[in-house]
Amino acid sequence: MTVPHQQADAEAGYLHAGARHGSSPNEVDARGSTGAGARDATKAEPALVVTQLTKRFGERIAFSQVSFKVDYGEVFGFLGPNGAGKTTIVRTLGTLIEPTSGSATVAGIPLSPENGVAIRQRISIMPESPGLYLRLTVTENLEYFAGLYGLHHPDARIKEALHAVHLGDRADDLCGGLSKGLRQRVGLARTLLSDPAIMFLDEPTSGLDPVAALEVHNLLIALRERGVTIFLTTHRLEEAEKLCDRVAILNTTLRTVGRPTDLRAQLFAKGLVVKTLAPLGDPAALFATVPSVDSWTSEVPGSYELSVSDVTQAAPELTRCLVAAGADVLSISELQHSLEDVYLELIDEDVEAAAR
Numbered sequence: 001m002t003v004p005h006q007q008a009d010a011e012a013g014y015l016h017a018g019a020r021h022g023s024s025p026n027e028v029d030a031r032g033s034t035g036a037g038a039r040d041a042t043k044a045e046p047a048l049v050v051t052q053l054t055k056r057f058g059e060r061i062a063f064s065q066v067s068f069k070v071d072y073g074e075v076f077g078f079l080g081p082n083g084a085g086k087t088t089i090v091r092t093l094g095t096l097i098e099p100t101s102g103s104a105t106v107a108g109i110p111l112s113p114e115n116g117v118a119i120r121q122r123i124s125i126m127p128e129s130p131g132l133y134l135r136l137t138v139t140e141n142l143e144y145f146a147g148l149y150g151l152h153h154p155d156a157r158i159k160e161a162l163h164a165v166h167l168g169d170r171a172d173d174l175c176g177g178l179s180k181g182l183r184q185r186v187g188l189a190r191t192l193l194s195d196p197a198i199m200f201l202d203e204p205t206s207g208l209d210p211v212a213a214l215e216v217h218n219l220l221i222a223l224r225e226r227g228v229t230i231f232l233t234t235h236r237l238e239e240a241e242k243l244c245d246r247v248a249i250l251n252t253t254l255r256t257v258g259r260p261t262d263l264r265a266q267l268f269a270k271g272l273v274v275k276t277l278a279p280l281g282d283p284a285a286l287f288a289t290v291p292s293v294d295s296w297t298s299e300v301p302g303s304y305e306l307s308v309s310d311v312t313q314a315a316p317e318l319t320r321c322l323v324a325a326g327a328d329v330l331s332i333s334e335l336q337h338s339l340e341d342v343y344l345e346l347i348d349e350d351v352e353a354a355a356r
């Protein structure tokens, strides 16, 4: 097969493996020439340290003053609407483009043009479109990329990567004949070839139907269980909630970082939901007798949302009061805010529209 030449990324003077060839992709990830990978990474240090990082394209700010850390073994989600700067962050940390200001350490190496090759030897990037040669088979594609990455014993790695994404039986199929979901899996296999210290996945389920997206989710869950460090961008809330240990919510600037459960607790008052068979006669009088209830609302007869200072204290107190008042209680449950509530609270504008 023909192996395209490497070409330079003129913008930053950074080298990356680019290729244009027949039905070839026009976006190929950045890799070095050897597969040093995760095995030599110093695990005591964080996998990523990003400090006040900013990228501007002329007048347009892609992201501004972004700071966060990611530990090895974490699945870290970057969540934000279209135009929030997610892809640009991946491209910047992946050494494809240079930041305008700020600093970062990627897999223990300071982000700088001189360190581009060393960083690319330790990471892998799956761009939004997996960038495969459609006229080559799955194995031929992986052989090509293994060659590009300078892997010494590619056959075993290719087999292992295909096995990890459950594509062993499609090894000889042409990529052009695969569904979008299967191509996405080949893209994931490609990012696994060199045993990277950090995998950057840019919207890995974008454009996939729910079944194909679920398969990719399951693969990512399996990788997470193996301790792979994953930096994932997504605009899907349920994806971030399901897959990520921590999420950062980005809308040009970083709005918040934390575990989904902590974010919910941080942003919203605690609450209880009481449902009764018949509406309460005098809910105001009843709830006033429970000290831990701060306030309450009712939009549907027989259903009450209560703000409480301490759920563990309020729930038993409330139960006793309701029973004493002769209420027919159907349920008392904790009010659960979803990550969507957090997200909507923090993402209050359409950046892409604002930028234009």
Ligand SMILES: Nc1ncnc2c1ncn2[C@@H]1O[C@H](COP(=O)(O)OP(=O)(O)O)[C@@H](O)[C@H]1O
Pocket (backbone or CB within 6 Å): 057, 060, 061, 062, 063, 080, 081, 082, 083, 084, 085, 086, 087, 088, 089, 352, 355
């Ligand atoms: N190469 C570029 N030149 C100019 N503007 C760009 C370039 N790449 C991205 N942008 C702009 O930066 C902003 C963030 O884009 P992007 O990182 O692609 O967002 P996301 O991936 O979150 O949808 C957008 O306003 C986009 O138009």
Ligand SMILES: [Mg+2]
Pocket (backbone or CB within 6 Å): 086, 087, 088, 128, 202, 203
């Ligand atoms: Mg993007």
